[in-house]
Amino acid sequence: xxxxxxxxxxxxxxxxxxxxxxxxxxxxxxxxxxxxxxxxxxxxxxxxxxxxxxxxxxxxxxxxxxxxxxxxxxxxxxxxxxxxxxxxxxxxxxxxxxxxxxxxxxxxxxxxxxxxxxxxxxxxxxxxxxxxxxxxxxxxxxxxxxxxxxxxxxxxxxxxxxxxxxxxxxxxxxxxxxxxxxxxxxxxxxxxxxxxxxxxxxxxxxxxxxxxxxxxxxxxxxxxxxxxxxxxxxxxxxxxxxxxxxxxxxxxxxxxxxxxxxxxxxxxxxxxxxxxxxxxxxxxxxxxxxxxxxxxxxxxxxxxxx
Amino acid sequence: xxxxxxxxxxxxxxxxxxxxxxxxxxxxxxxxxxxxxxxxxxxxxxxxxxxxxxxxxxxxxxxxxxxxxxxxxxxxxxxxxxxxxxxxxxxxxxxxxxxxxxxxxxxxxxxxxxxxxxxxxxxxxxxxxxxxxxxxxxxxxxxxxxxxxxxxxxxxxxxxxxxxxxxxxxxxxxxxxxxxxxxxxxxxxxxxxxxxxxxxxxxxxxxxxxxxxxxxxxxxxxxxxxxxxxxxxxxxxxxxxxxxxxxxxxxxxxxxxxxxxxxxxxxxxxxxxxxxxxxxxxxxxxxxxxxxxxxxxxxxxxxxxxxxxxxxxxxxxxxxxxxxxxxxxxxxxxxxxxxxxxxxxxxxxxxxxxxxxxxxxxxxxxxxxxxxxxxxxxxxxxxxxxxxxxxxxxxxxxxxxxxxxxxxxxxxxxxxxxxxxxxxxxxxxxxxxxxxxxxxxxxxxxxxxxxxxxxxxxxxxxxxxxxxxxxxxxxxxxx
Numbered sequence: 001x002x003x004x005x006x007x008x009x010x011x012x013x014x015x016x017x018x019x020x021x022x023x024x025x026x027x028x029x030x031x032x033x034x035x036x037x038x039x040x041x042x043x044x045x046x047x048x049x050x051x052x053x054x055x056x057x058x059x060x061x062x063x064x065x066x067x068x069x070x071x072x073x074x075x076x077x078x079x080x081x082x083x084x085x086x087x088x089x090x091x092x093x094x095x096x097x098x099x100x101x102x103x104x105x106x107x108x109x110x111x112x113x114x115x116x117x118x119x120x121x122x123x124x125x126x127x128x129x130x131x132x133x134x135x136x137x138x139x140x141x142x143x144x145x146x147x148x149x150x151x152x153x154x155x156x157x158x159x160x161x162x163x164x165x166x167x168x169x170x171x172x173x174x175x176x177x178x179x180x181x182x183x184x185x186x187x188x189x190x191x192x193x194x195x196x197x198x199x200x201x202x203x204x205x206x207x208x209x210x211x212x213x214x215x216x217x218x219x220x221x222x223x224x225x226x227x228x229x230x231x232x233x234x235x236x237x238x239x240x241x242x243x244x245x246x247x248x249x250x251x252x253x254x255x256x257x258x259x260x261x262x263x264x265x266x267x268x269x270x271x272x273x274x275x276x277x278x279x280x281x282x283x284x285x286x287x288x289x290x291x292x293x294x295x296x297x298x299x300x301x302x303x304x305x306x
Numbered sequence: 307x308x309x310x311x312x313x314x315x316x317x318x319x320x321x322x323x324x325x326x327x328x329x330x331x332x333x334x335x336x337x338x339x340x341x342x343x344x345x346x347x348x349x350x351x352x353x354x355x356x357x358x359x360x361x362x363x364x365x366x367x368x369x370x371x372x373x374x375x376x377x378x379x380x381x382x383x384x385x386x387x388x389x390x391x392x393x394x395x396x397x398x399x400x401x402x403x404x405x406x407x408x409x410x411x412x413x414x415x416x417x418x419x420x421x422x423x424x425x426x427x428x429x430x431x432x433x434x435x436x437x438x439x440x441x442x443x444x445x446x447x448x449x450x451x452x453x454x455x456x457x458x459x460x461x462x463x464x465x466x467x468x469x470x471x472x473x474x475x476x477x478x479x480x481x482x483x484x485x486x487x488x489x490x491x492x493x494x495x496x497x498x499x500x501x502x503x504x505x506x507x508x509x510x511x512x513x514x515x516x517x518x519x520x521x522x523x524x525x526x527x528x529x530x531x532x533x534x535x536x537x538x539x540x541x542x543x544x545x546x547x548x549x550x551x552x553x554x555x556x557x558x559x560x561x562x563x564x565x566x567x568x569x570x571x572x573x574x575x576x577x578x579x580x581x582x583x584x585x586x587x588x589x590x591x592x593x594x595x596x597x598x599x600x601x602x603x604x605x606x607x608x609x610x611x612x613x614x615x616x617x618x619x620x621x622x623x624x625x626x627x628x629x630x631x632x633x634x635x636x637x638x639x640x641x642x643x644x645x646x647x648x649x650x651x652x653x654x655x656x657x658x659x660x661x662x663x664x665x666x667x668x669x670x671x672x673x674x675x676x677x678x679x680x681x682x683x684x685x686x687x688x689x690x691x692x693x694x695x696x697x698x699x700x701x702x703x704x705x706x707x708x709x710x711x712x713x714x715x716x717x718x719x720x721x722x723x724x725x726x727x728x729x730x731x732x733x734x735x736x737x738x739x740x741x742x743x744x745x746x747x748x749x750x751x752x753x754x755x756x757x758x759x760x761x762x763x764x765x766x767x768x769x770x771x772x773x774x775x776x777x778x779x780x781x782x783x784x785x
Contacts, residue, residue: 051409053416057585061578066589068574075567082449082564086342086556088542089444090670144499151495151505162394165601192507217573224601229620229638230485231478234603247482248621249704249714261713262715264620266627266637294485295627295636296495 025077026221032070040065069268152291152300156272161186161220162198162282172217173279178238182224185284193292195224196272197233197243198282199254205241205252210256212289213273216282221272222258223292226250230294243269266295307562308474331591342558343565344545348435350572355428358421358525359578365418366520372408373470374400375516377509384757386593397472397512402593417584422467424580426460426612433457437673441601443665447657450542452534459526461612466519467612468590472512475590477598479609480515480722482620483504486642491633507600508572547673606704619645620724681740689733696725 023091043059046052091100109118161169163186175181179200188194201218212219222243225232231247236254242261243252250263258269270288290301326332330528343349376396384399385406400656433453436442442450467482469476470689484506488497503510536627542556551557562658573696597603609617622640627634652659664683677684699706700721707714 047410053410053412054585055418056410056413057581057583060581061585063578064574065578066580068571071567071574075564075571079567081345082560083550083557084342084560085550086338086340086542088554088556088672091541092670109603121358127734130323142499144496144501145717147495147499149503190601191417195601209452215521227637228485229482232601232730234601235605244381246476246607246704248617249718250625260535263719264623264625264637264641266625283497294488295634296488297491297633297636299634299636300493300630 004299022078025073029070029073032066032073036063036066036070039066090227134175151296153291155188155191156194156283156284156287157184158286160284162274162284163189165189170282172219172276172282174226175203175219177218180236183221195232196221198225201241201255205255207256210272211269214275214285216274216276219274221253222269222287223272225293226265227267227269227293233269309446330563331565335712339560340561342556343500343556343561344543344556346546349543350398350430351432351435353569353572354576355432356531356571358425359531359579361421361577362418362425363595365414365421368414369404370416371518372404372411374399375512377512384738389593392597397470397471397618398597401471405593413584415455416589417580419589420583421580422464425613426464429457429460430617438677440671441674442657443671444661444668445670446539449534449655450657451654452530452750456527456530456534457649459523459530463519463523464610465743466515466523469515470512470519471592472598473592474595474598474604476600478607480511486638489636489639489642491635544672544674549698551673608702614698614701615694616646618697621703622697622700622718622725651741678740681737685733685737688736689729692732693725696728
C-alpha cells in the first residue's frame with residue numbers, strides 16, 4: 001500500500017511544482033505586458049504634449065523590450081521547450097522523376113525538335129533579343145553628357161582676377177606669409193572645379209626651378225582639389241609648408257610645386273600661374289598647369305590648350 | 307469537450323475556416339505548424355538582420371514623407387540658430403526640419419541610421435557563422451551568393467542613404483565615390499557623367515540617389531530576401547550534430563507556437579535596442595557639419611563603419627599611379643575598384659573554392675561542423691577577418707594616430723606592414739589551434755548524403771538513412 005502510494009504522491013508533488021513554476025512565469029509575463037502598456041501610453045502622452053527625443057526613445061524601447069521579455073518568458077517558461085523531428089530528403093530529384101520530366105519536356109517541344117527549324121528560329125530569336133538589348137541601352141546614354149573639355153579645363157583665363165569665397169578681389173598685400181586663402185575666378189565664384197588655394201610663403205622658401213608657373217612675391221596658387229579622390233585640400237601646416245587633404249591624408253609641399261610628400265595621391269597639385277594687373281590686383285596668367293582633380297585615364301600632364 | 311468546442315467557435319477559427327474554404331490552406335499548412343527550427347542562438351543572427359530591415363522600411367517611409375531631394379538653394383529660417391539666414395539646399399533644409407521641427411522626426415532619423423548600422427553588422431556576423439560552420443556547402447551555395455549580394459546591396463543602401471542630407475560630410479563622401487567611378491580606365495569619365503548627370507557636383511545627383519535609395523535598392527533587397535527565405539524553406543535548416551540530429555532529419559522547436567513566439571520576442575528586442583540607440587545616442591548630427599560646399603572640408607572625417615574598409619584601403623594604398631601608352635591608371639583605381647572587386651569575387655566564389663581546394667568535398671551537407679573540424683577553412687576565415695579589421699582601422703588612421711600620440715605617417719607605415727604580415731600570421735595561429743583541438747570524432751557526426759556527386763545517381767531517402775548512420779570522414783568524400 002505504502003509502496004504504491006509513494007510514486008503517485010511524488011508525481012503529484014512534481015505536477016504541483018510545475019504548476020507553481022508556470023504560475024510564477026505567468027505572473028512575470030503579465031507584469032511585462034502591463035509595463036509595455038504603461039510605457040506605450042506614456043509615449044502617447046509625451047508625443048501629444050510636444051515630444052522629447054530621448055524620452056520617446058526610452059519609452060519606445062521599454063514598451064518593445066517589455067513585450068519581448070513577456071513573450072520570451074511565455075515561450076520559455078510556460079509553453080516550455082518542445083522538440084519535433086522532420087524528415088529531410090536529398091535536394092536532387094529522384095532519377096526517374098528527372099527522366100520523366102526530360103521526356104515530357106522534349107515531348108512538349110513536339111515536331112520542332114526533329115527539324116532544323118527550331119535551331120534556325122532560336123538563332124533569330126537570340127538575334128532579336130541582342131538587338132533589342134542594344135537599342136534599349138540608348139536611353140541610359142541620355143543620363144549624362146559625354147565628357148568633353150571640362151575634364152581638362154577650368155574657367156580660369158588669363159587676366160581674370162582672383163577673388164575670395166565672398167567675391168572680394170585680392171591684392172598682393174592682402175596675404176601675409178604663412179597665410180592661405182581659398183580663391184575663385186572673380187567672375188565665377190563658387191565654381192567647384194576652379195577652386196584654388198593661394199599660399200603666402202616666407203622669402204626664399206619657394207623653389208622657383210620646381211614651379212611650372214609664375215608666382216607673385218612669394219605667393220603661389222594651386223588647385224584646391226586633391227588629385228587623389230577629389231576632396232578639398234583644406235588643411236595647411238605653415239611650419240612645414242605642407243597642404244594636407246583630410247580625407248586620405250595626402251600631403252603636398254607648397255614650396256616645391258605641391259609635389260606629393262606622403263599619402264596616397266599619385267601626382268602633385270596643378271599650379272595656377274599668377275601675376276598682378278595695373279591696379280595691383282592678383283590675376284591669373286592662364287589656366288592650371290595640368291588638369292585638376294582626381295586622375296583619369298586620358299589625363300595629360302600638359303597645360304590645357306597646349 | 308465543451309471547452310474545446312467553445313474554442314473552435316472563436317472569430318479566429320471562423321476566419322481560418324473562411325480562408326480554408328477559399329484557399330485550401332489546411333492541407334498544405336498542417337505540416338508548417340510543426341516545421342522544425344533547430345534551437346541555437348547563432349541561428350537567430352539572420353533574423354536580427356531581417357528585423358532591422360523591417361525597422362528600416364518603417365522608419366524610412368516616415369523620413370521619405372519629409373525629405374526633399376532638391377539641390378536648389380533656400381534661405382534657412384528654422385529654429386537652429388547657427389544656420390539662420392544661410393543659403394542651403396532644400397534637401398539639407400528638409401533634413402534639418404525633420405530633425406528639429408517634426409515631432410519624433412529626430413528619433414525616426416536616428417533609429418533609421420542606427421538600424422542601418424545594425425543591419426549590415428547582423429548580416430556580417432550571420433555570414434561569419436555560416437562560413438565557420440560550413441553552412442554554405444552544397445546544397446546551400448545559392449543562398450551564400452544571395453546573402454553576399456544582400457550584403458553588397460546593404461552597403462550601397464547605406465552609402466546612398468547617408469549621401470542624401472546634403473550636409474558637408476555626405477557631400478564629401480559622394481565626391482570620393484564619384485572620383486572612384488572616374489578612375490576606371492577608358493570608361494571612367496563616361497561612367498561618372500552618366501551616373502551623376504554631368505560633372506560633380508551636379509544638380510541631378512540627389513534625385514538619382516533618392517530614387518536608388520527608396521525604390522531600386524529596396525526592391526532588390528525585398529526580392530533577394532524573399533528568395534533567401536524561400537530557398538531556406540525549401541532546403542530546410544542546417545543543424546548542429548548531436549542528440550537526435552542526423553543528416554536525414556531536422557530536429558528543433560516547432561514553428562508554432564515556439565519559433566513564432568521566439569521570433570516575435572526577438573523582433574521586439576531588436577526594435578527596443580534600436581529605439582534606445584536612436585533615442586539616447588546621437589548619430590550623424592548633420593546640423594553641426596553645415597551645408598555641403600565643394601571647397602570646404604573638416605577633419606577628422608570618417609564614413610559609417612561598413613564603408614571603413616574601403617576608406618582604409620584608399621588611405622593605406624601606396625601612391626602608385628602609372629601612365630602606359632598614354633593611359634593613366636589613377637592611384638585610386640586599385641584600392642577603390644580592383645581590390646574590393648577581387649575581395650567580393652573571392653567571397654562569392656567561396657563555396658566552389660572550398661569544395662575544390664579546402665574541404666575537397668562535393669557532397670550534400672545538412673549537419674554543421676565546428677571551426678576546429680576544418681582548420682584550413684578556419685585559418686583562411688580568421689586571416690580574412692584580420693585583414694578586413696585592419697583596413698577598417700586604417701579608415702580612421704588620423705584619429706588613431708592622434709589618440710596614440712603617434713605620427714600619422716608612422717602609423718600608416720605600421721598599418722601597411724601589419725595588413726601584410728598579421729592576416730597570414732593570425733590565420734596560421736588559428737589553423738594551429740583548430741588542428742590541435744582535433745576533430746574529436748566530429749567526422750562521425752558529419753556524414754554527407756551519398757549520391758551528392760554531380761554524376762552520381764540521386765539517392766532515395768532510404769539509402770540516405772543508411773548512409774547517414776555509417777561514418778564517412780572528409781577523406782572518404784572524394785570519389
